[in-house]
Amino acid sequence: MSRAYGSPLQIGGEELIPVALVSFGFGGGSDGGNAAGGGGGGFVLPVGVYGRNASGRVTFQPNTVVVLAMLLPLVGAVGVSIRGILRALRA
Numbered sequence: 001m002s003r004a005y006g007s008p009l010q011i012g013g014e015e016l017i018p019v020a021l022v023s024f025g026f027g028g029g030s031d032g033g034n035a036a037g038g039g040g041g042g043f044v045l046p047v048g049v050y051g052r053n054a055s056g057r058v059t060f061q062p063n064t065v066v067v068l069a070m071l072l073p074l075v076g077a078v079g080v081s082i083r084g085i086l087r088a089l090r091a
Contacts, residue, residue, distance in 0.1 A: 002021070002022055004022045004044070006019075015051065016051045018048075019050065019060070020047060021047055023043055026039070027039060045066060047062060047066055048062040048063045049063075
């Protein structure tokens with residue numbers, strides 16, 4: 001996975017630089033005879049933008065929807081762990 005930075009955009013008089021995580025992969029193969037195939041896939045996850053705050057400093061402003069979506073698996077894993085601990089304590 002790597003980061004990708006978009007071209008600067010002017011929105012509402014403010015210059016913003018979009019930031020995304022990018023991952024992709026390709027593959028192919030054959031059976032040595034007549035059958036062959038290939039494919040690829042990838043995704044782009046917009047994580048936020050760089051912009052200037054009120055004091056003029058460059059700051060990163062996260063995409064809150066993506067941050068919350070990325071936290072869901074973590075919250076689920078913590079819930080499963082707590083449930084396992086509670087079951088072990090009851091036994």
